[in-house]
Amino acid sequence: MMNKKDVIVIGGGPAGCTAAMGLARLGYKVVLCDQAQFPRDKVCGEFISPAADPILARLGILHRIEAMNPKRLKGVAISSYGGKELLIDYPKLPGMEAKPTSLSVP
Ligand SMILES: Cc1cc2nc3c(=O)[nH]c(=O)nc-3n(C[C@H](O)[C@H](O)[C@H](O)COP(=O)(O)OP(=O)(O)OC[C@H]3O[C@@H](n4cnc5c(N)ncnc54)[C@H](O)[C@@H]3O)c2cc1C
Incomplete structure (x- = not known):
């Protein structure tokens, strides 16, 4: 059976992580996706x-x-x-x- 989520956040930078954490704390089932593999190096x-x-x-x-x-x-x-x-x-x-x-x- 498919694992259902309420929200998909695309992008795991500071904005996406904060949004995903906030939504998860409100009780939403969140999946956070990023095209990069973390930890990533960043200028x-x-x-x-x-x-x-x-x-x-x-x-x-x-x-x-x-x-x-x-x-x-x-x-x-x-x-x-x-x-x-x-x-x-x-x-x-x-x-x-x-x-x-x-x-x-x-
Ligand atoms: C050279 C440089 C130096 C900086 N130095 C500082 C500093 O010293 N201090 C500071 O506070 N800020 C600094 N910043 C600013 C800081 O990097 C940004 O404010 C911050 O990263 C913005 O966060 P964000 O989550 O909006 O975007 P990002 O951090 O850019 O995150 C976006 C994420 O989305 C992912 N993504 C994009 N498109 C897709 C896609 N189609 N599918 C899946 N994933 C995707 C990317 O891989 C990335 O991980 C600097 C920026 C630059 C360019």
Whole structure:
């Protein structure tokens, strides 16, 4: 007998994975398909915005990323070919106890 699903999500990048996890938590039977075989290599700046932390926590996966001992960046550096560099620390936002940091993982 055919294994019935409610939803097919095509593409297992961040958008597809998040959609599939959200739908599965709502009780839908979901199948996630991708043309690539995972884990896949991907060109990336290896930077995840501080704003992603609460989203990853809500998805229940932040602790798994933390377990990989990622680097925590305190801000951004913008440099010119001439060697000039501008360093900007992430600002503390209202309601935050500490300044935010961003994840850096391959
Ligand atoms: C060079 C580069 C560096 C980047 N660096 C960063 C960074 O440092 N930090 C950051 O936050 N973001 C970075 N990004 C942006 C980030 O990659 C995207 O925002 C993110 O991948 C978008 O997620 P997505 O799920 O929408 O799409 P994708 O991650 O592109 O996922 C789409 C998936 O769909 C699959 N797919 C496509 N067509 C089909 C099909 N017909 N059938 C089956 N599967 C299919 C693909 O194989 C892929 O896995 C970078 C992007 C680039 C190009």
